[in-house]
Amino acid sequence: MKATLKGLFFVLFPLFLGVLSLSIGRFEVDFTVQVQILLSQFLDIEQTWTDMEEAAVIQLRLPRVILAILIGGGLSIAGAAFQGMFANPLVSPDILGVSAGAGFGAALGILLFGHGFSTQIIALITGMLAIGITFLVGGFKKEMPIFMMVLAGVVTSALFQAFISLIKFVADPEEKLPSITYWLMGSLGTASYYDIMIGAPFIIIGMVILLVLRWRINILSLSEEEAKSLGISVAKTRWLVIFAATIITASAVSIAGIIGWVGLIIPHIARMLVGNNNRFVLPVSISIGGSYLLIIDNLARTLTAAEIPLSILTAIVGAPFFAYLLMRTGGGWK
Amino acid sequence: MKLEVRDGNFYYGKKKKKTKPSFLYQNPINLELCEGEILSVLGPNGAGKTTFLKCLIGLKDWKQGETRIEGQSINDYSARELWKLVGYVPQASKMAFSYSVLEMVTMGRAMYIRSYSQPSTKDEAAAMEALKSIGIAHLAHQSCNSISGGELQLALIARTLVADPKLLILDEPESHLDIQKQKVILQTIKRLVKEQNITCIINTHYPNHAFYFGDQVMMVSKKQPVIVGKTEEIMTEENMEKYFNIHVKKVETEMEDRTFTSMIPHYLSEAK
Numbered sequence: 392m393k394a395t396l397k398g399l400f401f402v403l404f405p406l407f408l409g410v411l412s413l414s415i416g417r418f419e420v421d422f423t424v425q426v427q428i429l430l431s432q433f434l435d436i437e438q439t440w441t442d443m444e445e446a447a448v449i450q451l452r453l454p455r456v457i458l459a460i461l462i463g464g465g466l467s468i469a470g471a472a473f474q475g476m477f478a479n480p481l482v483s484p485d486i487l488g489v490s491a492g493a494g495f496g497a498a499l500g501i502l503l504f505g506h507g508f509s510t511q512i513i514a515l516i517t518g519m520l521a522i523g524i525t526f527l528v529g530g531f532k533k534e535m536p537i538f539m540m541v542l543a544g545v546v547t548s549a550l551f552q553a554f555i556s557l558i559k560f561v562a563d564p565e566e567k568l569p570s571i572t573y574w575l576m577g578s579l580g581t582a583s584y585y586d587i588m589i590g591a592p593f594i595i596i597g598m599v600i601l602l603v604l605r606w607r608i609n610i611l612s613l614s615e616e617e618a619k620s621l622g623i624s625v626a627k628t629r630w631l632v633i634f635a636a637t638i639i640t641a642s643a644v645s646i647a648g649i650i651g652w653v654g655l656i657i658p659h660i661a662r663m664l665v666g667n668n669n670r671f672v673l674p675v676s677i678s679i680g681g682s683y684l685l686i687i688d689n690l691a692r693t694l695t696a697a698e699i700p701l702s703i704l705t706a707i708v709g710a711p712f713f714a715y716l717l718m719r720t721g722g723g724w725k
Numbered sequence: 726m727k728l729e730v731r732d733g734n735f736y737y738g739k740k741k742k743k744t745k746p747s748f749l750y751q752n753p754i755n756l757e758l759c760e761g762e763i764l765s766v767l768g769p770n771g772a773g774k775t776t777f778l779k780c781l782i783g784l785k786d787w788k789q790g791e792t793r794i795e796g797q798s799i800n801d802y803s804a805r806e807l808w809k810l811v812g813y814v815p816q817a818s819k820m821a822f823s824y825s826v827l828e829m830v831t832m833g834r835a836m837y838i839r840s841y842s843q844p845s846t847k848d849e850a851a852a853m854e855a856l857k858s859i860g861i862a863h864l865a866h867q868s869c870n871s872i873s874g875g876e877l878q879l880a881l882i883a884r885t886l887v888a889d890p891k892l893l894i895l896d897e898p899e900s901h902l903d904i905q906k907q908k909v910i911l912q913t914i915k916r917l918v919k920e921q922n923i924t925c926i927i928n929t930h931y932p933n934h935a936f937y938f939g940d941q942v943m944m945v946s947k948k949q950p951v952i953v954g955k956t957e958e959i960m961t962e963e964n965m966e967k968y969f970n971i972h973v974k975k976v977e978t979e980m981e982d983r984t985f986t987s988m989i990p991h992y993l994s995e996a997k
Contacts, residue, residue: 474822475822478820478821478822479821480821480822603840603841604840604841605843606838606843606844607835607840609824609828609832610832610835612820612821612822613820613832614815614818616779616784616813616815617813617815619784619804619808620782620784620808620811620812620813620815621808621832621833621835621836621884622804622805622807622808622809622835622836622888623835623836623840624804628840662822666825667822667823667824668824668825668828670843
C-alpha cells in the first residue's frame, strides 16, 4: 500500500508540475483560465479567453512542457541505466560519444540547411555513427572488458568535438556561428509539436526498453562472469541497454541540443530516495528527471528577457550539488 | 549428477600456426565426480586453479577437450539449461552499487525469470528460504557492502542455492576469513552438498580443508603434471613437496573416537 502510494506520487508529480508550468511565463495567463483552456481541448467548454491566451498555452507552452518532461526523464533513465551497467556512478548518458556525435550532426545541419527537420535527422544519424565508432574501437573483440567501451567513448567524443570546432571555425560568424553555439548549449525555445512527432517515439521506445530490462541491469552491474553464471545473456542485454540509451540521448540532442548534468545527477538523487535497486531507480529517475528539467526550463524562459541556455542552468545547479555529493560520500557510493 | 572432464587443457592467447601452443597444464585434465562428492583443488598461486574452474563450467572455453554433465558435453546445453544446473560462487568482493542481501540473492533466480519481466514475490520467497537454509535470514535487508566478508560469502552461496543447482563451484570461499568464519563456511558447504546430493568442486589454499571435505583432490602446479585421485592417495608428504615446494609432516590425531589427518609444515619447527 505504501509502495503504491509512493509510485502514484512519482507518476503524478511531473504531471502536476507540467500543468502548473503552463501558466508560467512572460505572457500572463491566469491559472484557472489556463486549466479551462487545457480542458477545452477534450471537453466542450465555452470560450471565455482570448485566442492569444489559447495560442500561448497550447501552441507554445504545452509542447515545450511535454518535451522538457520527456527529455529530462529520458536523459535521466539513460544515465541511470549506464551507471548501473558500467557499475560506475560517474558515468553519464553521453559517455559513449553520442552527444558529441549528434552535436556535430546538428552543427553541420545548421551550417548547411539552418534549423529544421533535416538538421534533426542528421543529428540523429551522426549520434548513431558515433556509437558505431565506439563499438568498433572498444568492443571488436569478444573478451574486451567493459571499461574499454568507456575509453573508446572518450576517444570518439574527442574526435567529434574537434569536428564541431572545425564547423564553428568555418561558419559565418554573423549568422550561423551564434546559432550553432547557442544550440550546442541546449534550449527548448523552438519546441513544437513537430519536434514531439519526430523525437518522442524514439525517447519513449528507449524508455520502455530500459524499464523492461531494469532488473537485469542490477545483474549487469556485477562482474561479467558473475552475470553470465546467473544465466543471462550478458552481451545481448548490454547491447540492448546501449541501444535504448543511445536513441534516447541522440533524439534528445537532436531536438534540444546538448543538455549536460541531468543524466549524471538525477540517478544519484533517485538512489538517495529509493536505494540502489535499479528496479526502482530507473522509473523514479524518469519522474525526477522530467520534473527537474521542467523546472530548469521554466527558469530559462522566465529569469531574464532573453532565454538562458539550459546547459548553463543545469551546470550552475548541478555542479555544486555534485561537489556536495562527492564531499559527503568521499566518492564511494554505498 | 555425474561430472566429467575429458582431456581438458588451456592456453592463453591465440594458437600460433607453426609453433606448438604452450599449455597451462602439463598434461590434459581427466576426472570424474559423482553426485554428493566433493573435489578439492589445491595448488600454488598462479598454477591455474581459477582458470580450471572457469573452463570447467564454460566461463572460459577449453582449448582442448571438454566438460561433460551426465555424459553430455556442456556445449550442447543451452546457457539457460546449463546455469540452472551449475551454481558458481566467485570470490566475494565489494561492489560499486551495493544491493541488499535479499536483492542480491534474488538475482540467483535470473535464469527462471523471463527477460522482459521482474522477479515476483515467489522469487523473493525462494531467496528468503535460501537465506534461512544458510542461517543468515537476519541479514536480508542489510546492504552487501556493510556486512562482513564471511557473511557476503555465505550470501553468494545462498544466491546459487535459490536456483537449486546440481553442481556447485566455489573459488576459494574461505580465503580472507578468520578461522571461526572459515568453519561456518566449510560446514555449510559440506552440509548442503551431502543433504542435497550436489556435486561440488572447491578451490582452496588449505590442505586441512581438503582432508575435511574428503572424497577427491586435484593438485596443479606449473612444473608438475596435474594429478587427481582419492584424498588420501593424493595428499602425501611427497606430493606436497613436489607441488608446493614445502616440507610437511602428515599427522593423525584422535578426537572423540575418530581419527583426523592434517599436515604440519616443517618450518614451524625452526621457530624457537
